[in-house]
Amino acid sequence: MMKRLLLSALLPALLGGCAIEPWVKPFERERLADPIMQFQRDALSERHREHIHVVREGARGATGVQGGGCGCN
Amino acid sequence: MGVIDSPPKRLRRSPPGGQRWRTGGAGSAAFAWLLRVFGTLLASLGIAPAQAAVLPDDRAEALLHVYDGGGVRAAGPAFLVRKSLADRVALSAQYYVDAVSNASIDVVTTASPFKETRTAFGLGADYLVRDALLSFSMDSSKEPDYQADTFNLNVSQDVFAGMTTLSIGFGRGRDDVGKKDIGMFDHATHWQYRTGVTQILSPRWLASANFEVVSDDGYLGNPYRAAQEFGAFVPERVPRTRSSRAVKLRAIGDIGEAGNRLAVRGEFRHYWDTWDIKAETLEFGASRYFGSQWLADASLRYYTQSKALFYSDNAPQQNLYVTRNRQLGQFNSIGLNLKTTYTFGGAAAKYGTKLSGGYEFKKFSFKDFTDLRTGQPYSHNAHVLQVYVSATY
Amino acid sequence: MKRFLVPLLVLLFAAGNVFAAVAPQSPAPDFTLKSLEGKNLRLAEQRGNVVLVNFWASWCGPCKVEMPHLNKLYDKYRAAGFTMLGVNVDEDPRTAIGAAGKLAVRFPVLFDADKLVSKLYDLQSMPATVLIDRDGRVRYLHRGYREGMEEAYDKQIRELVKE
Numbered sequence: 001m002m003k004r005l006l007l008s009a010l011l012p013a014l015l016g017g018c019a020i021e022p023w024v025k026p027f028e029r030e031r032l033a034d035p036i037m038q039f040q041r042d043a044l045s046e047r048h049r050e051h052i053h054v055v056r057e058g059a060r061g062a063t064g065v066q067g068g069g070c071g072c073n
Numbered sequence: 074m075g076v077i078d079s080p081p082k083r084l085r086r087s088p089p090g091g092q093r094w095r096t097g098g099a100g101s102a103a104f105a106w107l108l109r110v111f112g113t114l115l116a117s118l119g120i121a122p123a124q125a126a127v128l129p130d131d132r133a134e135a136l137l138h139v140y141d142g143g144g145v146r147a148a149g150p151a152f153l154v155r156k157s158l159a160d161r162v163a164l165s166a167q168y169y170v171d172a173v174s175n176a177s178i179d180v181v182t183t184a185s186p187f188k189e190t191r192t193a194f195g196l197g198a199d200y201l202v203r204d205a206l207l208s209f210s211m212d213s214s215k216e217p218d219y220q221a222d223t224f225n226l227n228v229s230q231d232v233f234a235g236m237t238t239l240s241i242g243f244g245r246g247r248d249d250v251g252k253k254d255i256g257m258f259d260h261a262t263h264w265q266y267r268t269g270v271t272q273i274l275s276p277r278w279l280a281s282a283n284f285e286v287v288s289d290d291g292y293l294g295n296p297y298r299a300a301q302e303f304g305a306f307v308p309e310r311v312p313r314t315r316s317s318r319a320v321k322l323r324a325i326g327d328i329g330e331a332g333n334r335l336a337v338r339g340e341f342r343h344y345w346d347t348w349d350i351k352a353e354t355l356e357f358g359a360s361r362y363f364g365s366q367w368l369a370d371a372s373l374r375y376y377t378q379s380k381a382l383f384y385s386d387n388a389p390q391q392n393l394y395v396t397r398n399r400q401l402g403q404f405n406s407i408g409l410n411l412k413t414t415y416t417f418g419g420a421a422a423k424y425g426t427k428l429s430g431g432y433e434f435k436k437f438s439f440k441d442f443t444d445l446r447t448g449q450p451y452s453h454n455a456h457v458l459q460v461y462v463s464a465t466y
Numbered sequence: 467m468k469r470f471l472v473p474l475l476v477l478l479f480a481a482g483n484v485f486a487a488v489a490p491q492s493p494a495p496d497f498t499l500k501s502l503e504g505k506n507l508r509l510a511e512q513r514g515n516v517v518l519v520n521f522w523a524s525w526c527g528p529c530k531v532e533m534p535h536l537n538k539l540y541d542k543y544r545a546a547g548f549t550m551l552g553v554n555v556d557e558d559p560r561t562a563i564g565a566a567g568k569l570a571v572r573f574p575v576l577f578d579a580d581k582l583v584s585k586l587y588d589l590q591s592m593p594a595t596v597l598i599d600r601d602g603r604v605r606y607l608h609r610g611y612r613e614g615m616e617e618a619y620d621k622q623i624r625e626l627v628k629e
Contacts, residue, residue: 030276044134
């Protein structure tokens with residue numbers, strides 16, 4: 001409990017007060033703002049692709065795509 | 074469809090020692106912990122000024138998708154519409170149709186080819202609350218013998234002057250499982266807990282880490298699928314619980330020049346679950362602009378998994394659980410994906426209209442699943458085609 | 467945990483002293499940038515007018531939402547000794563010209579492709595709006611753009627113009 005309180009009190013100073021300065025300024029984010037820098041650019045297309053993987057493979061999750069299930073076999 | 078004559082034999086052996094079949098309980102404990110950590114972080118950062126998060130943009134998309142591999146052909150349209158209201162809420166709706174023609178090896182060797190159509194629709198809402206984005210969505214998928222309803226909730230918050238984005242999410246699905254000529258006979262529930270962090274590394278590089286727990290409860294098998302025991306076909310017997318974890322690390326960077334940008338990305342996912350399946354996914358991709366109207370994407374994906382504990386091509390002894398679902402066996406797959414996008418000029422440019430075409434070639438190689446027609450380990454190719462048009466307004 | 471308390475407290479106090487290059491009542495750093503028309507524009511030459519400097523970019527969503535409001539304010543107060551400067555920070559000025567055309571920007575657009583002026587003003591957000599009075603002193607600083615902020619701009623411009 002004490003640890004959490006201490007953490008809550010100090011985090012704003014460390015993060016909000018920027019003891020570690022954000023090293024990429026807001027005006028330097030042009031390339032990061034480009035659509036090709038998104039991990040998933042087209043939601044519908046990614047969803048379909050992920051659906052194929054979930055149905056044809058045993059693994060699932062951690063892909064950033066949330067969807068529903070189906071009885072696909 | 075599937076022909077199952079003999080009922081499952083009475084269970085005689087106890088589950089393999091040391092294996093704990095976890096239920097959604099362990100998953101929810103992990104989620105509660107995640108919530109506490111996230112809550113502390115959010116509470117303490119409420120004071121700090123953060124870069125404003127933005128709503129996803131208004132969009133309309135129409136997609137035609139085709140999957141052709143291993144005797145299964147699935148094709149259909151999909152639609153997405155999203156509109157924002159008062160710069161605070163974005164509402165979206167999706168519709169998806171899958172017309173499936175199934176002549177896969179399971180179907181061909183143990184039953185007969187069939188056709189069916191699956192329809193799915195979903196509604197979503199994204200709320201912008203100061204610097205956090207709250208997303209709700211509900212999806213419903215319907216087949217003649219399977220109904221799945223899912224609810225998802227995600228929260229994402231920009232912190233540290235927008236350098237870092239933290240996200241946490243939760244999903245719950247409820248399925249009605251049925252069988253032709255019998256109707257709905259059982260249920261399945263699914264729980265998903267997700268958390269992720271995206272970090273700006275430099276003006277050109279981004280990295281992210283995602284963690285997801287999925288827990289399933291209920292009927293998790295396939296009422297049409299047969300397993301093999303001592304060379305005879307029996308209905309498969311699959312555990313009624315499953316719990317999985319997945320960790321994914323990704324990085325993406327712009328290595329192009331000012332004129333034509335080139336983004337490269339790498340992803341790695343490690344997966345493990347209580348059915349003893351372990352899987353690794355590795356993907357590399359690149360996207361490059363060619364002039365002001367063309368965009369090309371290429372990616373290579375490698376997937377490998379180890380078999381589930383109770384998977385067997387032809388079980389030599391009787392266990393509590395047995396399955397011959399090759400998707401739970403040991404196999405790997407490799408895929409090469411190529412995509413092109415064209416942005417229209419002229420009048421259509423006002424709406425940022427784009428046309429995309431993508432093709433993926435996949436090859437599946439199964440290590441312990443025998444093609445009963447040839448006696449060799451089974452392998453097959455798959456072709457995935459996507460053509461879609463999208464506009465923003 | 468106690469061992470780290472003193473160093474953490476020091477960090478806390480150090481973190482509190484954030485150096486701001488541009489603070490209210492301090493003189494606005496002077497700069498000269500090339501404008502869309504082709505000629506150089508210098509901030510100090512605007513002394514005597516109330517100046518609103520808006521830092522924007524073609525890739526910044528809120529900047530584009532803000533632009534029509536800035537256009538309206540420019541039209542409203544330009545006859546009363548008020549001028550507006552739109553400093554664009556795109557890497558490629560051609561993208562900036564395209565965006566300015568699409569948004570129908572009516573006030574002067576300046577190119578800061580090297581980001582020198584952005585660094586000089588130590589921008590903490592995109593967009594960023596600085597209101598400078600007739601004596602060349604920074605009076606108001608706005609970070610980002612949220613719906614309704616144009617009303618605050620309107621009030622502040624009116625106050626400065628009346629001085």
